[in-house]
Amino acid sequence: MHCSRCGAALPSAPPSVCAACGYHVYVNARPTSGLIIHRDGEFLALLRAREPRAGLWELPGGFCDGAEHPADAAVREAREELGVDVELGELVGMYPGTYDYQDETLLVLDCIYLASLAPGASITLDPAESAEMAWFPIAAPPAMAFTTMDHALTDVQKLLVP
Structure with a gap:
């Protein structure tokens, strides 16, 4: 690993201090936001259409943009992936995990919210994101693509x- 400020080799994996310039190097988790959209004892799951973990079930969601609040990201992701507005509920929790991207394992912090569909909402999946959708019992979910979702x-x- 190398210092992101001066490019010198680091004495150890982060967290570390660059011997050349004194910069403190950390590897921080990237924030993501996800939704457990529920109704009548069921929740909405999407079948991933792309890697990583294509063909496995997941919750709607994705990475937060810049300084975007995770709650705002959750609402945005519902619009992008499902074509609907949601009524955002409480934060279920924050879950540390990993996400494989561009031959790198990224650390993530998944912020998962409860949500419900807005009245009259009609879901339109983004085919680049999801191959299909299904409602599963909350009490008996399938194995999900990411352990944070489980x-x-x-x-x-x-x-x-x-």
Whole structure:
């Protein structure tokens, strides 16, 4: 690994201090936002259409832009991936995980929110993102593409399943 400020070799993997310029190098998680859209004891899952983990179920969501608040990112991602507005509920939790991208394993912090579809909403999937959608029982979710989503669904069962 090299210093992102001066390019010198680092003495160790981050967190580390560059011996050449004294810059403190950290590897911080990238924030993401996801949604557990629920109705009548079920939640909406999407079948991933692209790598990583194409062909596996996931929650709608994605990376936060710049200084975008995760709640705003969740609402934006619903519009982009589903073509709908959602009524954002409470934060279920924040889950550290990884995401494989461009031959690199990125650290992520997934912020997962409860949500419901706005009245009269009609979902239109973005085919570049999702091959299909399905509603699954919150009490019996399928294995998800990312373990952070499995953990969030386990936590939301405690909130929503009697």
